[in-house]
Amino acid sequence: MKVGLVVPCYIDTFYPEVGIATLELLERHGVEVEYPFEQTCCGQPMANSGCEGDSRATEEHFVRLFSRFEYIVVPSGSCTHHIRNKFIAAEATREREHVTTHTFDLVEFLHDVLRVAKFPGVSFPHRVALHNSCSAIRGIGMASMSERVHDPVFDKPKALLQGVNGVEVVEFDRHDECCGFGGTFAATEEAISSRMGYDKLEFISSAKPEYVISSDMSCLMHLQGCARRTASPLRFLHIAQVLNGV
Amino acid sequence: MEPVNQAENAKLFVEDREHERHFDRLIWAMRVARDRAAAAVPEWEQLRDLASETKEHVLSHLAEYLEQFEESAKRNGVHVHWANDAHDHNQIVADIMAKHGARTLIKSKSMLTEECDTRRFLQTRGIVVTETDLGERIQQLDDQPPAHIIGPAIQKSKEDVAALFARTYGSDPNKTDEVYLAQQMRNHTRPLIEKADVGMTGANFAIADTGAIVVVTNEGNADLSGNVPKVRICSLGIEKILPSNKELAVFIRLLSRSATGQPISQYTSHFRGPRKDGEMHVIIVDNGRSERLGMEQFWPSLKCIRCGACMNTCPVYRRSGGLSYGSTYMGPIGIIMMPTFDIHRYSELPFASTLNGSCSNVCPVKINIHEQIYAWRGVMDQKHQINLTKKAALKAAGNILSHPELYQIATAMADAALKVLPHFAIYNDLNAWGKHRELPEPPKQTFHQWYRHHRLKET
Amino acid sequence: MSARQDVLGRIRNNRLPAKVKPEVPDFPRLAKTDFLPQFRKGLEEMAGVLVDEQPGDFAAFLRSRFPNVKNVCSAVPEFVGNSTPEEYSNWADAGDIDVAIVRSPMAIAETGSVLLSETDLRVNTIGFLAHDLVVLLDPADIVENVHLAYRHPAFRNTAYSVLMTGPSGSGDIGGRVVHPAQGVMTLTVIFWPKI
Numbered sequence: 001m002k003v004g005l006v007v008p009c010y011i012d013t014f015y016p017e018v019g020i021a022t023l024e025l026l027e028r029h030g031v032e033v034e035y036p037f038e039q040t041c042c043g044q045p046m047a048n049s050g051c052e053g054d055s056r057a058t059e060e061h062f063v064r065l066f067s068r069f070e071y072i073v074v075p076s077g078s079c080t081h082h083i084r085n086k087f088i089a090a091e092a093t094r095e096r097e098h099v100t101t102h103t104f105d106l107v108e109f110l111h112d113v114l115r116v117a118k119f120p121g122v123s124f125p126h127r128v129a130l131h132n133s134c135s136a137i138r139g140i141g142m143a144s145m146s147e148r149v150h151d152p153v154f155d156k157p158k159a160l161l162q163g164v165n166g167v168e169v170v171e172f173d174r175h176d177e178c179c180g181f182g183g184t185f186a187a188t189e190e191a192i193s194s195r196m197g198y199d200k201l202e203f204i205s206s207a208k209p210e211y212v213i214s215s216d217m218s219c220l221m222h223l224q225g226c227a228r229r230t231a232s233p234l235r236f237l238h239i240a241q242v243l244n245g246v
Numbered sequence: 247m248e249p250v251n252q253a254e255n256a257k258l259f260v261e262d263r264e265h266e267r268h269f270d271r272l273i274w275a276m277r278v279a280r281d282r283a284a285a286a287v288p289e290w291e292q293l294r295d296l297a298s299e300t301k302e303h304v305l306s307h308l309a310e311y312l313e314q315f316e317e318s319a320k321r322n323g324v325h326v327h328w329a330n331d332a333h334d335h336n337q338i339v340a341d342i343m344a345k346h347g348a349r350t351l352i353k354s355k356s357m358l359t360e361e362c363d364t365r366r367f368l369q370t371r372g373i374v375v376t377e378t379d380l381g382e383r384i385q386q387l388d389d390q391p392p393a394h395i396i397g398p399a400i401q402k403s404k405e406d407v408a409a410l411f412a413r414t415y416g417s418d419p420n421k422t423d424e425v426y427l428a429q430q431m432r433n434h435t436r437p438l439i440e441k442a443d444v445g446m447t448g449a450n451f452a453i454a455d456t457g458a459i460v461v462v463t464n465e466g467n468a469d470l471s472g473n474v475p476k477v478r479i480c481s482l483g484i485e486k487i488l489p490s491n492k493e494l495a496v497f498i499r500l501l502s503r504s505a506t507g508q509p510i511s512q513y514t515s516h517f518r519g520p521r522k523d524g525e526m527h528v529i530i531v532d533n534g535r536s537e538r539l540g541m542e543q544f545w546p547s548l549k550c551i552r553c554g555a556c557m558n559t560c561p562v563y564r565r566s567g568g569l570s571y572g573s574t575y576m577g578p579i580g581i582i583m584m585p586t587f588d589i590h591r592y593s594e595l596p597f598a599s600t601l602n603g604s605c606s607n608v609c610p611v612k613i614n615i616h617e618q619i620y621a622w623r624g625v626m627d628q629k630h631q632i633n634l635t636k637k638a639a640l641k642a643a644g645n646i647l648s649h650p651e652l653y654q655i656a657t658a659m660a661d662a663a664l665k666v667l668p669h670f671a672i673y674n675d676l677n678a679w680g681k682h683r684e685l686p687e688p689p690k691q692t693f694h695q696w697y698r699h700h701r702l703k704e705t
Numbered sequence: 706m707s708a709r710q711d712v713l714g715r716i717r718n719n720r721l722p723a724k725v726k727p728e729v730p731d732f733p734r735l736a737k738t739d740f741l742p743q744f745r746k747g748l749e750e751m752a753g754v755l756v757d758e759q760p761g762d763f764a765a766f767l768r769s770r771f772p773n774v775k776n777v778c779s780a781v782p783e784f785v786g787n788s789t790p791e792e793y794s795n796w797a798d799a800g801d802i803d804v805a806i807v808r809s810p811m812a813i814a815e816t817g818s819v820l821l822s823e824t825d826l827r828v829n830t831i832g833f834l835a836h837d838l839v840v841l842l843d844p845a846d847i848v849e850n851v852h853l854a855y856r857h858p859a860f861r862n863t864a865y866s867v868l869m870t871g872p873s874g875s876g877d878i879g880g881r882v883v884h885p886a887q888g889v890m891t892l893t894v895i896f897w898p899k900i
Contacts, residue, residue: 050623182600
């Protein structure tokens with residue numbers, strides 16, 4: 001099975017270890033991974049600011065690079081949500097249609113396509129708080145949402161984590177409230193963004209976890225930034241790093 | 247006129263830590279109460295579907311239903327008026343007052359009359375207007391607009407209200423008990439209610455086949471405003487029509503549960519005709535709604551039943567405060583409605599959101615609020631309502647991110663990367679991110695560089 | 706062009722593609738034996754009081770519940786008070802009523818609500834300006850839910866009707882729901898079969 005790997009721009013630049021963990025994790029599960037070297041970004045930052053015109057070239061570049069892959073995998077719920085549901089700046093072609101319908105978040109790919117349930121040989125004996133991003137939950141449906149009270153409860157990232165030896169996933173209040181990152185919102189509404197981040201950390205900390213894990217590095221970048229300012233002992237890892245054996 | 251700077255207003259609100267924290271916890275509790283109420287109704291999602299489909303059906307036959315309503319109302323002896331806009335509406339009210347030589351008006355809560363700024367219009371014409379809804383009255387006394395769609399004064403603590411009542415009612419500022427304060431309000435307002443010439447209500451719903459206006463309150467102040475004086479006036483937005491009581495039942499079951507978690511409000515009042523010795527007037531108001539009907543992406547906002555569930559769940563609203571939007575309607579529904587009233591003034595509202603989508607999933611009529619917020623951002627760009635600095639930065643980002651060589655050069659240099667990376671440095675303003683957060687540490691190499699060294703044949 | 710023509714014209718110009726009206730079911734769920742307990746729960750959660758047995762001596766009952774009252778206004782044949790609604794030709798004067806007594810033709814188990822219309826109140830303001838309100842209700846008149854409640858003819862043929870759930874209340878100060886607000890201070894429902 002061959003996969004085209006997308007390493008989001010902010011992971012490329014600040015958290016290359018997450019990209020490396022993703023690559024290794026897929027290879028470990030028998031996947032042939034290709035990384036189109038010319039890749040840049042999915043276009044989300046410009047599009048989310050309303051400037052679809054400015055994201056068009058970036059999105060078309062993405063389509064050109066990835067349309068030949070049967071599976072496109074990206075370790076980011078927000079990039080997956082953008083590509084799958086909001087990829088309209090690029091010209092509407094069969095290639096664009098293919099890309100939007102064949103892109104998977106890493107967790108989706110492992111859980112739904114490869115159907116991995118256990119990660120033998122990987123051990124992570126720690127209390128972890130799992131933060132599922134709003135894109136992951138409400139954008140691409142990787143976990144049930146608290147708003148829909150009658151839906152059966154499910155959580156794909158949690159299911160994968162529970163396949164790792166020693167992981168203890170703790171519960172905390174307001175578990176699916178937005179962390180406050182929100183893309184450019186983090187800068188344009190800095191005061192509210194940080195307040196939301198601090199509040200989320202307060203709820204998480206009450207459960208006394210050692211690590212905060214997420215399938216979205218952008219949320220973690222924001223929460224980690226808030227945590228470091230308050231000298232919190234919490235540590236932050238992308239789920240790929242845990243599943244790959246950090 | 248400058249656009250409302252919601253971010254700046256929000257910043258001031260969130261800096262008052264005690265008030266903001268109290269507000270956030272209070273409003274979140276309403277979201278929790280809503281969840282509990284929804285869980286007790288097994289058919290909850292089906293009710294949402296029915297409500298959404300009913301509203302869409304009505305909106306697609308709106309002229310016919312309005313005509314049917316008018317016919318039914320007239321048959322009941324109701325005077326039906328039509329108003330193009332806020333001014334029309336206010337003038338009609340003034341004319342009715344003048345016709346009866348009326349100088350005093352009591353009214354129950356109506357967001358439509360807030361929209362039309364009716365109180366101020368009438369007051370400049372010498373009419374004494376008394377809000378009978380406790381929250382509206384508090385805001386009236388404090389000369390402030392509502393901070394929440396159903397709890398107008400919810401941003402004030404009981405201490406704030408005690409201080410306000412001490413100033414305006416001469417009550418004891420140290421007595422902050424809510425029961426005492428509500429009693430103060432009752433004592434002062436009761437005589438005004440009993441002596442009022444004319445009473446006015448809004449309309450949560452209007453029923454086409456019976457000609458009835460339906461008003462939902464907790465206090466019974468619509469029942470007081472609508473029954474104590476002989477003349478009653480109901481202000482009705484065109485989008486509030488429902489076909490019959492069969493559909494009304496769905497909305498009554500959804501409204502209070504979504505708003506406060508109560509299965510129903512204390513008073514669900516139906517005004518179908520005048521008192522035998524009185525008069526009833528209904529003013530059907532457009533004020534931009536028919537235009538919105540023609541907006542392909544935004545007409546679903548007309549389904550709104552003003553429950554407030556969206557703002558209760560909105561993490562940005564709860565930390566910004568309702569007054570930060572500078573608008574009649576606030577929170578998520580405000581973001582998608584206000585630009586239709588004044589696109590320039592409210593051009594920044596669509597950016598007061600993280601696009602998290604919680605609002606759309608609590609909305610009882612399934613308005614795709616977060617998708618409309620996203621769409622409004624595109625409209626602001628097309629209509630050149632995005633400020634020049636931001637636009638320039640986004641253009642630059644779009645250029646770099648579509649050219650692999652430029653991108654790799656820019657990101658390879660760690661410090662430069664922080665300047666170019668669009669997610670948080672779009673204004674080249676590291677100060678914004680770094681005010682309350684640490685910046686991420688630039689790693690030794692990017693993934694691109696690592697891949698080149700470890701996986702590609704070239705070195 | 707009148708405003709009416711303007712408004713309707715604009716609406717027709719912006720006509721949406723037609724969408725079908727959905728059929729609304731009645732959603733019956735409760736066993737009939739659950740109606741009374743559900744009604745009690747709904748009413749009490751909204752600070753209403755339920756008296757589930759018809760008092761033997763109604764005058765004594767009223768004296769014990771509402772001591773020292775001077776003006777009991779009765780709209781029901783079951784009790785002769787100090788006044789009747791008809792004495793209030795000026796509806797605004799109903800504020801001098803201490804306790805108003807009315808009969809409700811229908812209540813809702815789902816919500817704990819009672820229906821009152823102009824037929825039952827005769828002078829609508831006795832249900833709002835009075836200090837306290839007592840409602841006689843035949844338990845056989847309790848319907849299961851809001852869908853079934855809206856079949857009642859009062860909604861189609863009275864000038865005014867209201868579904869009342871507990872006494873007047875407000876949560877507008879700091880979010881804490883309190884009574885009093887502008888309307889009645891207490892609402893007492895008495896199970897009292899019709900003659």
